[in-house]
Amino acid sequence: MAVTASLPSTFDDWIGQFGDWQRKVGFDTAWLGDYKFEAKYDFENVKPTIEFGDYAGKPKWERPLQIPHQNIRDALLHLITVQGDTEFASVEQQRHLLTSAPTEYDRKSALRIMAEEQRHGWQMCHLLMTYFGKEGAIEAKKLLERNANDGNRLLGSFNEPTKNWLDFFVFTQFVDRDGKYQLKMLSHSAFKPLAASMGPMLKEESFHLGTGSNGLRRIVKQDTIPLPVLQRAFNRWIPTAFDLFGKDGSTSSEWAYVWGIKGRYDEDTNTSPVTDKRMLNAYNRDLYRQEIVREVEIINKSVAPGKPKLIVPDGKFHRAIGEHVGQEWTVDGQPWKGKGSYADYLGSVLPTKEDDAVLAECFKQEWIAAKAA
Numbered sequence: 001m002a003v004t005a006s007l008p009s010t011f012d013d014w015i016g017q018f019g020d021w022q023r024k025v026g027f028d029t030a031w032l033g034d035y036k037f038e039a040k041y042d043f044e045n046v047k048p049t050i051e052f053g054d055y056a057g058k059p060k061w062e063r064p065l066q067i068p069h070q071n072i073r074d075a076l077l078h079l080i081t082v083q084g085d086t087e088f089a090s091v092e093q094q095r096h097l098l099t100s101a102p103t104e105y106d107r108k109s110a111l112r113i114m115a116e117e118q119r120h121g122w123q124m125c126h127l128l129m130t131y132f133g134k135e136g137a138i139e140a141k142k143l144l145e146r147n148a149n150d151g152n153r154l155l156g157s158f159n160e161p162t163k164n165w166l167d168f169f170v171f172t173q174f175v176d177r178d179g180k181y182q183l184k185m186l187s188h189s190a191f192k193p194l195a196a197s198m199g200p201m202l203k204e205e206s207f208h209l210g211t212g213s214n215g216l217r218r219i220v221k222q223d224t225i226p227l228p229v230l231q232r233a234f235n236r237w238i239p240t241a242f243d244l245f246g247k248d249g250s251t252s253s254e255w256a257y258v259w260g261i262k263g264r265y266d267e268d269t270n271t272s273p274v275t276d277k278r279m280l281n282a283y284n285r286d287l288y289r290q291e292i293v294r295e296v297e298i299i300n301k302s303v304a305p306g307k308p309k310l311i312v313p314d315g316k317f318h319r320a321i322g323e324h325v326g327q328e329w330t331v332d333g334q335p336w337k338g339k340g341s342y343a344d345y346l347g348s349v350l351p352t353k354e355d356d357a358v359l360a361e362c363f364k365q366e367w368i369a370a371k372a373a
């Protein structure tokens with residue numbers, strides 16, 4: 001069934017279109033059992049006053065009419081739309097994996113993640129439909145029309161195919177972890193309904209990262225998938241996660257901070273003032289990088305002695321956004337000076353056709369250790 005062409009005029013209308021999207025994606029609602037989609041707002045844990053920027057100390061806005069400028073309203077609409085886009089996209093990317101799960105436990109985890117991502121998209125559309133009038137309805141409808149498999153989702157990571165279960169664990173570890181950063185930054189928002197949406201989403205998101213983190217440890221422990229294959233999957237996905245933070249010198253993140261609608265990741269604990277608002281994306285990305293370096297160190301504890309450890313690629317390597325686009329850097333952040341072409345080098349450090357064949361063989365064996373009880 002095609003997605004209805006008309007603009008949803010109520011949230012119930014939108015829910016009907018969401019059902020059409022589920023059918024289009026091939027997500028059978030019977031899989032959800034008694035799981036119910038709902039918008040969840042945790043207003044109690046939102047700070048009552050604006051936390052930073054030009055309006056700091058004033059009451060947070062509860063209704064769109066309280067938002068002081070149209071530009072701020074537009075920026076909020078954009079932030080909510082982009083967040084919602086990633087939520088539906090990841091279901092489109094992962095849906096096909098349900099038939100090839102290594103264990104029933106993993107199938108159920110993936111199903112839960114896909115249900116929660118749909119709820120997150122639902123939540124963003126509830127905001128759009130409740131608070132943003134016709135413009136919100138236009139965006140809520142478009143969120144169900146773009147498709148990761150057509151490559152027209154808004155952000156790079158969310159148009160990349162998750163080809164197999166290794167990709168699934170790498171994606172949940174690194175890209176969902178980026179999601180945690182985005183949600184936490186929005187949890188400090190001056191727009192109260194947006195800030196109140198983040199607590200419940202962050203709780204659910206932590207299960208997604210945990211699934212990725214655990215899955216990768218179980219893979220390394222089992223030692224069936226060769227580490228270079230794993231490293232090449234890291235090299236493919238992690239630069240896309242760095243890109244999700246946006247350009248280093250960004251006026252939109254500067255304005256989002258000045259207006260109080262998107263904070264630093266550590267806004268609640270960082271008491272020092274922002275010295276360079278244009279570099280906020282770089283600041284948050286660096287915190288993220290430090291966290292994934294620690295995560296990879298934990299995974300490396302399961303690497304057999306004598307084998308090469310896994311690494312986080314340097315932030316300059318293979319970027320599609322920012323100042324390093326088109327530059328020739330090695331995975332470990334050195335200027336590339338090898339023989340042959342840089343394209344050949346990339347071909348050797350990003351997933352290869354041979355990797356696909358190796359993985360296909362691995363997946364016929366016990367390739368992932370049992371989940372620790």
Ligand SMILES: [Fe+2]
Pocket residue numbers: 087116117120179205
């Ligand atoms: Fe999510």
Ligand SMILES: [Fe+2]
Pocket residue numbers: 117176179205208
């Ligand atoms: Fe997630």
